[in-house]
Amino acid sequence: xxxxxxxxxxxxxxxLGDDIIVEALxxxxxxxxxxxxxxxxxPSGSGKSTLMHxxxxxxxxxxxxVSIDDKDIAKLKEEDLAVLRNKYIGFVFQAFNLLPKTTxxxxxxxxxxxxxxxxxxxxxxxxxxxxxxxxxxxxxxTPNQLSGGQQQRVAIARALVxxxxxxxxxxxxxxxxxxxSQEIIELLRSINAKGNTVVLVxxxxxxxxxxxxxxxxxDGLILxxxxxxxxx
Amino acid sequence: xxxxxxxxxxxxxxxxxxxxxxxxTMIGIIIGVSAVILLVSIGQGLQDYITNSFxxxxxxxxxxxxxxxxxxxxxxSASAPNFAGTKLTQKDVADIAKLGGPVESAGAAIQVPGSxxxxxxxxxxxxxxxxxxxxxxxxxTVAKGRQIxxxxxxxxxxVAVIGTSIQTDLFGNxxxxxxxxxxxxxxxxxxxxxxxxxxxxxxxxxNSYVIIPITAAQKVFGIKGVQAIAAKAVDKDSIxxxxxxxxxxxxxxxxxxxxxxxxxxxxxQTINQVLGALTxxxxxxxxxxxxxxxxxxxxxxxxxxTERTREIGLxxxxxxxxxxxxxxxxxxxxVLSLGGGMIGVGIGALGAWGINHFIQTSxxxxxxxxxxxVSAIIGxxxxxxxxxxxxxxxxxxxxxxx
Numbered sequence: 158x159x160x161x162x163x164x165x166x167x168x169x170x171x172x173l174g175d176d177i178i179v180e181a182l183x184x185x186x187x188x189x190x191x192x193x194x195x196x197x198x199x200p201s202g203s204g205k206s207t208l209m210h211x212x213x214x215x216x217x218x219x220x221x222x223v224s225i226d227d228k229d230i231a232k233l234k235e236e237d238l239a240v241l242r243n244k245y246i247g248f249v250f251q252a253f254n255l256l257p258k259t260t261x262x263x264x265x266x267x268x269x270x271x272x273x274x275x276x277x278x279x280x281x282x283x284x285x286x287x288x289x290x291x292x293x294x295x296x297x298x299t300p301n302q303l304s305g306g307q308q309q310r311v312a313i314a315r316a317l318v319x320x321x322x323x324x325x326x327x328x329x330x331x332x333x334x335x336x337x338s339q340e341i342i343e344l345l346r347s348i349n350a351k352g353n354t355v356v357l358v359x360x361x362x363x364x365x366x367x368x369x370x371x372x373x374x375x376d377g378l379i380l381x382x383x384x385x386x387x388x389x
Numbered sequence: 390x391x392x393x394x395x396x397x398x399x400x401x402x403x404x405x406x407x408x409x410x411x412x413x414t415m416i417g418i419i420i421g422v423s424a425v426i427l428l429v430s431i432g433q434g435l436q437d438y439i440t441n442s443f444x445x446x447x448x449x450x451x452x453x454x455x456x457x458x459x460x461x462x463x464x465x466s467a468s469a470p471n472f473a474g475t476k477l478t479q480k481d482v483a484d485i486a487k488l489g490g491p492v493e494s495a496g497a498a499i500q501v502p503g504s505x506x507x508x509x510x511x512x513x514x515x516x517x518x519x520x521x522x523x524x525x526x527x528x529x530t531v532a533k534g535r536q537i538x539x540x541x542x543x544x545x546x547x548v549a550v551i552g553t554s555i556q557t558d559l560f561g562n563x564x565x566x567x568x569x570x571x572x573x574x575x576x577x578x579x580x581x582x583x584x585x586x587x588x589x590x591x592x593x594x595x596n597s598y599v600i601i602p603i604t605a606a607q608k609v610f611g612i613k614g615v616q617a618i619a620a621k622a623v624d625k626d627s628i629x630x631x632x633x634x635x636x637x638x639x640x641x642x643x644x645x646x647x648x649x650x651x652x653x654x655x656x657x658q659t660i661n662q663v664l665g666a667l668t669x670x671x672x673x674x675x676x677x678x679x680x681x682x683x684x685x686x687x688x689x690x691x692x693x694x695t696e697r698t699r700e701i702g703l704x705x706x707x708x709x710x711x712x713x714x715x716x717x718x719x720x721x722x723x724v725l726s727l728g729g730g731m732i733g734v735g736i737g738a739l740g741a742w743g744i745n746h747f748i749q750t751s752x753x754x755x756x757x758x759x760x761x762x763v764s765a766i767i768g769x770x771x772x773x774x775x776x777x778x779x780x781x782x783x784x785x786x787x788x789x790x791x
Contacts (some may be wrong), residue, residue: 215706215785236710243708254703258406270399271708272390315707345593 160188160225161322161354162212169207169223181207183377184221189356191322194349196368204377206327207323213325214242226322239389243271247316251328253308255300255315261287264298265315272319286314290344306337313344317353322350324355330364342367390712393720405694414689415729417682418767422733422760423740424675426752430741432668434563434750439660446502449493449625450526451632451652453477453485453618453639458649467523470617472500476647477615481639486522488634489602491627492620496523499606499616505551505599506571507559514555514597516572518606526619529600534566534581537602545604550581552596568597573609577601628652641714672756676763682729683767690775694782701779702787723765730764 169182189195189212199205210216211223214230215238215279223230225245247268255264265305267281274282287296290310296308300308309329316324326345330338342364347370350353365371366385373380390396403769404411456471485495499518504511519529521539531550541548548571556565569576585596606612622631632650639648694701701714734757741750 171591198494209787211522213706236712239705239708239710242706243750246706248706254699254788256700259402265749267704270395271391271704271710271713273395286490319708 161191162189163188163222163227164208164211164218165222167218167223169204169216169219180377182211182218185374185377187372187379187382188355190322190337191354192349192352193356194346194357194369195372196359196365196370197374197378198359198362198365198373199374200218201360203354203374205356205358205374208374209325209327209356212323212356213248214238222296224369229355239271239374243268243319245322245357247319247321247324249309249312249316249326249329250323253312253332255308255311257301258299260297260299261292261303261314262320263283264300264311265318268315270318273382274302281317286312288316290314293295304337306340309341310344312377313341313348313376315349322352322354325358327358328360329357330359330361338364339382359360390710390716393716396713397718397720397724399717400479403574404721404724405715406549410689411725414686415724415732415781417685418679418729418764419682419733419736421675421679421682422730423737426680426737426756427740427744427750428671429668429677429756430737430750430752431744431748432664432671433539433753433756434592434707434741434745434748436661436664436668438663439781440657449622449652450652451620451622451650452626453481453620453635453653454649454658455647456649457615457646458651469609470649472616475614475616476643477618479615481593481642482520482615482618484638485635488638490634490743491622491631491633494522494526495602495620496520496526497615497618498523499603499610499612501606501610501612503573503610505549505555505559507568509566510559514559516606516610517598517600518603518610518612519600523603523619524600526621529598529786530584531581532584534579536581537600539603540606543607546601546602547575547577547605548580550583550600551579552583552598553585554596555688556582556682558597572599572601574607575605575609577605591678605651622652623791628654639707645674661761666778678781679760679763679767683726685772686722686768687771687775688719690772691727691778693721694718694775694779697779698782698787698790702784702790703781705782705784705790711780714782715776718776720773722776723768726764726768727761730761733764734760 164185164187167182167185168180169178170178173179184209197208201356211218214225217223217231219231226243230241233241244247262283265286266279269279269282284296287293292307292310292311292314293304295307303311324345329345330341334340345357346367357365359365364375368385370384372382454470455475455477458470479497482497485492497520501516502513503516504513505516519537520736521537524536534550536550539550549572551565558566558569559565565582566577568579570579583596583598620631620635622628632652635650668784705716738752741752744750
């Protein structure tokens with residue numbers, strides 16, 4: 158079975174100032190298959206954010222190949238990457254990143270605008286996605302009328318609404334209390350149970366334990382990559 | 390790229406999210422555009438007024454005025470006619486009328502500011518002493534009764550033809566025909582009411598003229614001679630010829646600086662050139678505030694891009710292309726400037742309408758079109774730099790922005 162996302166010998170370095178070059182990734186091989194629930198974890202500065210950006214097609218590698226659905230992204234232009242992101246990736250961020258003074262349903266509609274879906278379809282799909290995350294009663298609430306956990310649910314609905322191949326959650330519980338955190342993790346698990354591929358980036362090991370597979374990264378290299386046993 | 394209609398919707402939604410700021414930003418453009426519309430409408434109104442009032446003088450009319458009038462080299466040598474020291478006489482009028490050839494006819498006039506009264510009601514106005522020919526050349530027709538004729542002039546009859554506003558001011562609703570009015574201590578019988586002329590304006594009401602026989606005016610006001618001669622050329626093409634022959638005739642008797650021969654068309658042209666320049670200058674000054682408004686838009690858009698860095702990052706992450714972002718911010722700037730332009734045109738036109746009660750204004754279509762065009766261009770020119778900055782933002786950096 159071919160991988161949804163495949164990274165092969167991926168290196169990524171950044172220039173800091175004029176002559177300091179930071180090697181964030183130093184040769185990473187990673188395959189993520191359809192339907193997986195993968196946690197990427199590691200201490201800060203390990204390169205997990207860089208890895209997340211590459212998986213999310215927000216960035217291109219310095220060397221090596223990143224392919225999504227067997228398409229190499231190396232030669233694609235910024236405009237084409239945007240199309241791929243819209244089609245394949247649903248992002249969930251630590252800071253929620255909802256548009257202020259904008260209702261939940263309008264926030265969820267946002268990615269659909271860029272996939273050129275008609276206005277009426279957009280509304281119907283956004284409402285459906287919000288119902289799926291349990292916010293059917295909060296369609297017209299603006300972010301400041303919602304709790305942190307509810308805001309993150311809106312963000313998850315926004316990630317799901319395009320029916321992407323991959324939900325990419327970057328520290329989704331970082332701004333939440335433990336009760337809300339648990340609810341969000343449960344939601345991600347149920348999304349995965351419905352067949353969606355979920356990649357969870359976190360530095361908290363107990364959160365990472367909730368996934369089915371844990372990839373530990375350190376100093377730009379994969380330290381370990383193994384399935385989680387004895388799942389609850 | 391997503392459709393322009395879709396991007397416009399996004400842009401308008403974003404502007405509505407920050408209503409106060411959007412309106413404040415538009416005020417610069419609103420003031421600029423309404424100032425352009427208003428000032429140009431005043432200049433245009435002035436031109437229309439001059440043109441209309443000269444057109445009402447009649448066509449192919451040549452004016453002979455005492456003293457040196459105007460001057461071909463523009464402002465510096467321009468001067469007003471010397472009515473008080475006129476050397477023109479009734480004989481000159483007769484001589485011009487007899488010229489024949491390109492000259493069809495000639496009439497004489499004197500013009501004196503004075504008051505007319507009836508039963509205690511009095512009005513200060515312009516009293517014209519005319520002969521029959523002059524009234525014909527200048528198209529001074531009556532709506533009621535009859536105009537001054539040769540017999541009135543010959544026997545120095547105390548009769549008057551009055552404008553409609555004199556009728557209203559002195560007689561109210563009752564008919565002035567046959568009644569007596571007092572001019573310079575003498576009674577004059579009203580024999581005709583002038584046809585309504587134009588809408589007036591600038592304090593000169595052409596409907597407040599009082600016309601009496603020139604001979605009566607000379608006697609009442611103690612004026613010797615003629616203050617203006619109106620000559621009519623047979624057609625438009627013979628105007629220069631007629632001017633030449635009148636000049637030749639008069640220079641036999643008068644010095645060069647004692648009379649001027651001008652045609653109304655060239656006067657209108659000269660005045661309108663000056664007024665046109667004035668209108669442009671006024672519009673230009675107003676346009677500077679439009680430019681300042683544009684800089685205001687640019688400033689706010691730059692602030693907005695910085696403030697919305699995370700939003701831009703998010704939009705890019707969920708699939709917005711750089712061009713989508715570019716057009717959204719560009720259209721936001723254009724909507725601000727065009728919206729301001731529209732409101733400005735409305736306020737300017739409303740202001741022009743209000744001022745029209747005092748002085749004549751005319752909102753010209755070109756000033757409206759120009760204001761619209763300029764405000765759209767301002768939106769694009771001043772919006773493109775902030776929009777380009779937004780489009781270039783790296784989504785990773787933008788999402789991390791605090």
